[in-house]
Amino acid sequence: MRKIVAKEVLAPGIKKFVIEHPQIARKRQPGQFVIVRVHPEGERFPLTIADADPERGTITLVVQEIGHSTLELGRKEPGDFLMDVVGPLGRPTPIRHYGRVVCMGGGVGVAEIYPVARALKEAGNEVVGIIGARTRELVIMEAEMRSATHQLIVCTDDGSYGVHGLVTRPLQEMIDRAERIDHVFCIGPVPMMKAVAEVTRRPGIPTSVSLNPIMVDGTGMCGACRVTVGGVTRFACVDGPDFDAHEVDFDELMKRLAQYRVEEQMSLEMLRRRIEEAGLARAAS
């Protein structure tokens, strides 16, 4: 059981949790994740470690509510407990001096690219950040990203804030201007990572993406997280989650992510009904 010590709503449906776990707080490195189980009947699912405070013994998770498990987590409050938090899992992102790097985050992926950007800056890189969201109110962690980069570009799909368009647009413009880019790091929805991979492929800019397949154990035991990279099957939980974007079979990943769509829908409906009934019961009493 792990205690939630703080919670903050970053944007509609995106919540930040600070959780007590001294060992993980001490150990974790950028790019690593934890597997969480909210309650005894709950699923095991992965969340990136967005930040940690080794002194206080806490880690920070940022979660987007998209289905049953993330919604249940989202309903937890400070003082509540999570059933399990295990980690830090996965290989850390290789942090070194690349030169000039671009760190891209989309949606909740901003929370996941943040520790990477900060570490790259600390390692002496010149860091350009490009973050994006559908609309202004969904832009998260802008201030943090600003401090973790030398230059930050914010994009919104609908143009309500910052650059109008997808994150690939400013990236393409940088390439067109022949700006120096030694490495691109990108975390976000699969279609975004795929698009970024396409943009950097021709100019041959080394690009890392952090893949998000379905996971169960997170320790290489089950093989649920298999992804094809360079024609070879890899387990994202132990071989990744970072991979060379130009080698990833994104289409296969998208298909695999849709494996439980029917079940997920059913499970979500059930939870919604339960929440509604609980609400009605409370209102009646």
Added chain:
Amino acid sequence: MPREVVPTKTPMPEQDPKERVRNFREVPYGYTEELAIQEALRCLQCKKPTCIAGCPVNIDIPGFIDLVAKGDFLGAARRIKATNLLPAICGRVCPQEEQCEKACVLSKKFESVAIGRLERFVADFERETGQIQRPAIPRRTGKKVAVVGSGPAGLTVAADLIQQGHEVTVFEALHALGGVLVYGIPEFRLPKSILEAEVNFLASLGVQFEPSYVIGKTETVDELLERFDAVFLGVGAGLPHFMRIPGENLNGVYSANEYLTRANLMRAYMFPEWDTPIKKGKNVAVIGGGNTAMDAVRTALRLGAENAYLIYRRSRAEMPARLEEIHHAEEEGVQFRLLENPTRIIGDDKGWVKEIELISMQLGEPDESGRRRPVPIPGSEHRLEVDTVVVAVGQGANPLLISTTPGLKTNRWGYLEVDPETGETSRERVYAGGDIVRGGATVILAMGDGRRAARAIHERIR
């Protein structure tokens, strides 16, 4: 006084196959007291018992059976526990027909004594009547031992060392304790409540358990060595093998580990009351012929498969699974497709499994394992309509811990090399046993390894 020998084992009552394929409850009900005594009386009480040597931990088999025959069930349980700490588990899952029962003198002419069933009976009797004996724990020695992995190897080390007065902490990567016994072997073969009782018992003796704690990640072995006087590695095999054939990443293709973990550990058969889903395929093909394959294919039936196929490249005689489980699978309607091997898995345009292509096999000359080698028959490819495929063709050594522990010597398959006398690895104060040393083996062998390592650790630190 010569007795007339009953030629066959006393049958054990079981759930009707038609009924049990629709639930996850345990299949055999176990002996009643009367049936146990009846079976115990079949034992010849040989002057020179051969069965004991057939048991990897040398249980005093005639001794405990004699006590059963006399109705002293508790005495029998305690006699077994002198050498085997987990009889309720071993009585259920040991391959007895290849061990003690194979060596039973009766088996030359008749069916052997049902040693496994009797073992299970006395262990259940002791537990269900609440008469589990608490060993007297000696004064604390102040020495500390870390056990990595809570499978049968790790639990045995923990039990032995706590009884010597050492402090023991068991670290487990998963949230539940028991290793394969909890995530792999299904409820219908080994109820979780039995495992829980064993773990609770160890906890009551003072063993500390740290679940959701991955050694190599949350803490390294080298860090453990600073806090503990010795470390035992019982991390199992735990790396699923795939066949490396086209189509293995299609939706609906599972490793047995994933399939069984979802079903057992995460109780996906209770979805949506429990949150983890699983594909309840209509036509399910399971590849392999071991206990794992048998567990997966019987799970598929219980999840509602109309056709559950077991595809095995040799013949029934070479199947490594326990005989009893093969029988159970047949009774439940598993369709055995012997001498067939998959060559590729074929998907639809959405990435879902649609068919599996198989090639027929014949048995050639014996290979190193002494079993006749399966050889494909050219041109015999044919297809089977399936929507779910479970790959149960064995496992390898999971590198997660080994790769983060410098100086651990492994063999060419990636398993740990240990001193056969003590179980010590190439790293001082670090011991190992079970599947991570042997490759996929058995519960009782893992326990035997644990016992030997515990003795060596005790000698060293006391």
